[in-house]
Amino acid sequence: MSEVRTVMFNLDTVRVALHVLAVTVWIGGQIVVGAVVPIVGRAFPGSGKVAAKAFSRVAWPAFGITVVTGLWGMLAIPSEETSTGWSMLLGIKMLLVLISGTAAVVHQNAGDNVMKRGVGAGVTLLFGLAALVMGVML
Numbered sequence: 001m002s003e004v005r006t007v008m009f010n011l012d013t014v015r016v017a018l019h020v021l022a023v024t025v026w027i028g029g030q031i032v033v034g035a036v037v038p039i040v041g042r043a044f045p046g047s048g049k050v051a052a053k054a055f056s057r058v059a060w061p062a063f064g065i066t067v068v069t070g071l072w073g074m075l076a077i078p079s080e081e082t083s084t085g086w087s088m089l090l091g092i093k094m095l096l097v098l099i100s101g102t103a104a105v106v107h108q109n110a111g112d113n114v115m116k117r118g119v120g121a122g123v124t125l126l127f128g129l130a131a132l133v134m135g136v137m138l
Contacts, residue, residue, distance in 0.1 A: 012076065019069035025062035027132055029055055030125045056108060063101055070097070089134055096131035100124050 033055045041048025074090065082090075100123070107120025 015069050015072050015076070018065055019073065022062040022065035022069065023132060023135070026059055026066055027125070027128050029059050029062070030121070030128065034121065034125070059104075063104070067097065067101075070094075086138065089138060093131050093134040093138065096127045096134065100128040100131060103127065 033052060037048040037051050040051055103120050103123035105120075107117055107124055110116035110120055
C-alpha cells in the first residue's frame with residue numbers, strides 16, 4: 001500500500017522556495033549575463049559594463065539569500081537525522097559556495113585585468129554549478 005502524504009504550505013516551503021529562487025538568479029543569471037554582455041558590449045560600446053553592474057545589484061542579494069536560507073535549512077534538520085556522509089557533502093557544498101562567492105568578488109574587482117575577470121567569472125560559475133549539483137544530491 002502506498003503512503004499518503006499531506007501537502008502543506010509552511011515555513012520550510014518558503015525557505016526552500018527562496019533558496020531555489022536565489023540559486024536560480026545567482027547561477028542562471030551568470031549564464032545569461034555571460035552570453036549577453038559580450039554581444040551587447042560589442043554592439044553598444046560601454047553598455048556591457050552597465051549591464052554587468054545592473055546584474056550585480058540583483059546577484060549579490062540573491063547570493064546573500066542563498067547563504068541565509070542554506071544556513072536556515074541546516075539548522076532545520078535535526079542532527080540525528082543526518083549521516084556522516086551527508087554532513088561531509090554539506091561541508092563540501094559550503095566550501096564550493098564560499099569559493100564561488102570569493103571568485104565573484106575577484107571578478108567584480110578585476111578592473112581592466114581581462115585575465116582576472118575571466119578566471120574570476122569562470123571559477124564563480126564552475127564552483128557555483130558544483131555547489132548546485134551537491135545541493136540537489138542533498
